[in-house]
Amino acid sequence: MEKQLRDRLVFLYGEDQADLLTSRLWEQIALFRAQHPDLTAVPSPQRISEKDAILITYGDMVQQPGQKPLAALAEFLPRWLNGRISAIHLLPFFPYSSDDGFSVIDYKQVNPAWGDWDDVAAIGRSFRLMFDAVVNHISAESDWFQAFLRDERPYTDYFITADPDTDLSAVFRPRSSPLLTPFETPSGVKYVWTTFSEDQVDLNYANPDILFAVLDVLLFYAA
Incomplete structure (x- = not known):
């Protein structure tokens, strides 16, 4: 299991970060298990199937x-x-x-x-x-994005920004709204990736902090 997880982290973030992120992942899982000792994996026959x-x-x-x-x-x-x-x-x-x-x-x-x-x-x-x-995106009214708009770390790297002159014509999506939405921040206007609408702001999974923040949410549901 550990090798499988590490391989996936290598695929996402590269070999240089893999060991650190694997350790961080196991620490998060270990903490969850310690907080919820009664939770066990669902046996295969009880899992949802066809x-x-x-x-x-x-x-x-x-x-x-x-x-x-x-x-x-x-x-x-x-x-x-x-x-x-x-x-x-x-x-x-x-x-x-x-x-x-x-x-x-x-x-x-x-x-x-x-x-x-x-x-x-x-x-x-x-x-x-x-x-x-x-978990592809979050509301522009969320605490995470409001902190981004205030230039507060670590949220400044939670969302995808791009140069508005970037050629994004190859991006296909069933929406008529602009792919990049401008938002005012203390450090100037930032053009943020909004696949579905200007109110639905894409999360930046190139930042591993987002992966762990979302994992925390998923573990919360599991509990």
């Missing part, structure tokens, strides 16, 4: 007066779909600023208008859970 029937839903699809949508969903699912559906794929249920939840403001919070983590856990008591990990 034999499962999975319901994909937004967290606010079930509405009940006087009840948050996720709580209503947690009651609806076992009542009507128990034995018919084995897993629930929840589309983004985090605080967001646009694109029906796909411009996430905070990866570790539940949209308070929809409910809280207890509601998500209630769904998980009856069904296996799958989340949408929106």
